[in-house]
Amino acid sequence: MNLQDTLSKYVKDAVNSIYSADLESVEFQATRKEFAGDITIVVFPMLRVLKGNPVQIGEQIGHYLVEHVSEVKTFNVVKGFLNIEINDLYFINFFNAIKDEAQFGFVSANSSDKSVMVEYSSPNTNKPLHLGHIRNNLLGYSVSEILKASGKTVYKTQIINDRGIHICKSMLAWKRFGNEETPESTGLKGDKLVGNYYVKFDQEYKLEIKELIAQGQSDEDAKRNAPLLIEAQEMLQKWEAGDKEIVALWERMNGWVYDGFDSTYKNLGVDFDKLYYESETYLLGKEFVAEGLKTGVFYKKEDGSVWCDLTEDGLDEKIVLRSDGTAVYMTQDIGTAIQRVKDFPDVGGMVYTVGNEQEYHFKVLFLIIKKLGFEWAKNLYHLSYGMVDLPSGKMKSREGTVVDADDLIVEMAQTAEEISEELGKLEGYSEAEKQDLYKTIGLGALKYYILKVDPKKRILFDPKESIDFQGNTGPFIQYTYARIQSILRKSDLNVDVMLSEAEITLHDKEKEVLKQLELFPEVIQNAAAHHSPALIANYTYELVKEFNSFYQNVSILGADNDQEKLFRVQLSQTVANVIKNAFNLLGISVPERM
Incomplete structure (x- = not known):
């Protein structure tokens, strides 16, 4: 049972215990950045079955959760929003449980279930x-x-x-x-x-x-x-x-x-x-x-x-x-x-x-x-x-004005080469390594640009815009993955050691990364249910943004002690693993160096 399921159960228990009423469901959302908390319970929908002031209802449910749910540290209520702060121990236990899973979030096929055939091309x-x-x-x-x-x-x-x-x-x-x-x-x-x-x-x-x-x-x-x-x-x-x-x-x-x-x-x-x-x-x-x-x-x-x-x-x-x-x-x-x-x-x-x-x-x-x-x-x-x-307009096969797939793949690699050379990111690469990397970046840019958009929407594809090392693009995410690999190469720690939760106090930026990691299994299931790779693509971008914010605000290899350093290196490695697995779902490769 994940945190949301646990909280949902106890919120329903609280409503039943305090108000002798039954809730069918509990609505959650991410806590807004300006308020303290890790997850927010929306009180307003409860007014369909409860009578009273939403702030007072939130306060009473909050006190019940602190008393009955070990994971809940404290809470605050803003209007009809109950912001719950979760203790560090919950996140550290979650991390220890998933950090060694090569395919965290993936579910093995059940042989008794019916299979699915997907037709394409x-x-x-x-x-x-x-x-x-x-x-x-x-x-x-x-x-x-x-x-x-x-x-x-x-x-x-x-x-x-x-x-x-x-x-x-x-x-x-x-x-x-x-x-x-x-x-x-x-x-x-x-x-x-x-x-x-x-x-x-x-x-x-x-x-x-x-x-x-x-x-x-x-x-x-x-x-x-x-x-x-x-x-x-x-x-x-x-x-x-x-x-x-x-x-x-x-x-x-x-x-x-x-x-x-x-x-x-x-x-x-x-x-x-x-x-x-x-x-x-x-x-x-x-x-x-x-x-x-x-x-x-x-x-x-x-x-x-x-x-x-x-x-x-x-x-x-x-x-x-x-x-x-x-x-x-x-x-x-x-x-x-x-x-x-x-x-x-x-x-x-x-x-x-x-x-x-x-x-x-x-x-x-x-x-x-x-x-x-x-x-x-x-x-x-x-x-x-x-x-x-394309910026040039609609394609017509009969008139020979289509954009050939092979030509576009080559063009993407060439565009990646031009931009990479301008940025000077490839010192020390052999020519063969450069060409492989250009293809990886170019194809990654093409695939991500197309897959990050909801399938039902029409796309205006701009090859140059897709190969940008900033923003919601494939190369930006690939670059973050390569950055993490560089951190791991510089680390001299045995990353297989289990963390001791008693010696770790989580930084807010670490907690934000862990909260984003926790969403991955649910995102996979939602993407499957809606047949939408865009959900995977945009989840990965959000994870990368959280990691980069962590990277810029918290010293990873310069941590105060070995336990902190170990955790931050392990956290970085787990983020890289999820990026790689998410990109594999999109058919995109990630480079070890960039």
Whole structure:
């Protein structure tokens, strides 16, 4: 039982004993800096069940706590706020209990609990990954790690969109204009090469449209009748019919893209446990449509198309099978979700990391799966996120104006190099050590800048602003971690020794750091419950601020006695450990020197 739970129990006991009333809950908040205290109980909500002056109620509860709770040292009441001061012994006992825990705050997975599958990335194989994919990957990977830390077994997955008209556009453009060039012959990553031909298709398609309009066709007719588009549509039909030549070209070009994706994922530091491919899943779901027709979940229209009527649920009617019997995306997603539970029977829920433009799609998907009778449907979650903008504006894949993920990773390392050189922070580093550090700082800046923002919010990403060694940034936190490592290297103490609480009187700054450390397990659970890496990121920033305030006001290695010095070194080491673990949850590395 943590301190808040203990206090909550005794506050309820106090109210029952003094006023013969029952409180359902107790509201806590951090004590304001201008008042003495470590934790504050808010009295005002109690007035719903108690009659009286909030100051007097606070005083009576305070006296009860001092008498009955050994951890409570003293209290003061300001209006309707009961500020509780906790004795040093409580914090020292807490610290002794956690300082040797390598993963303090993490919970081991319970084998009897259902696992969670997290889907992220899920790119198209007609272009390289871009800045939007970076936010998707960072969110999906981080949420997976946070869920693991909260005690869940997690499977990371993606569905690769490797079929469809957009894939055929790249294939056709390469066939028409590629002169048999390959990643090897051009020196380009495979996904970049294929992406170039997606852009080439759009350029040539627009020229054809322009020509048809000049010949007298309407804009709409010209777009529909352009020979390139018609040929791409025919290519898709041949692929679906299993044409050997088209399938061979599809396999070859997709292979180039997969190699490119793998390289980007490695550089970004994300991974997957299971891959699904749209070419293997696009027919899934049709059998469940047939079942749903029998049970009345779906109905058939006169033209033979199959629909689900969701109007009573506040949504609209949704097609799940075309009149010619072909599946739509919704059908595929229904089938894929059910297939995943077949593949991983312990899965009891799924998280879909997909942009907020698909919110309606997932409302419909989850509701249909629920209507089909699958119990786990209640544990489906759409991790909806906002777009990432750059100062230069919106990105468009077809026009080749996207910010390439690989290029951005390189640019971040270069920006880190420029700023680090200006600040003169890297004396005594070899060139190889410098390059590793630039990548660590650059990637850390990128990931932190994106993950510190609530997923639902749109982001304006400024690479230069993200690499700042002051403020709420990745490099600022990395620098604090490296500073602590320097302190530990200079220390000559055996940090494994247990503290003797009788010989320690806590400085206010030490106590503030300990209070922040105590919050970490709860922050992990909240971040998991809300699927929000931002809670971890901003917690870490607050911890670092408290540590830096402690560092600036209290001498660590110049303490008055060995016991004080030992405690401060151990406290610094524990803070560093929590920073490292928190950053691991965000997929960010921390440097030993900086």
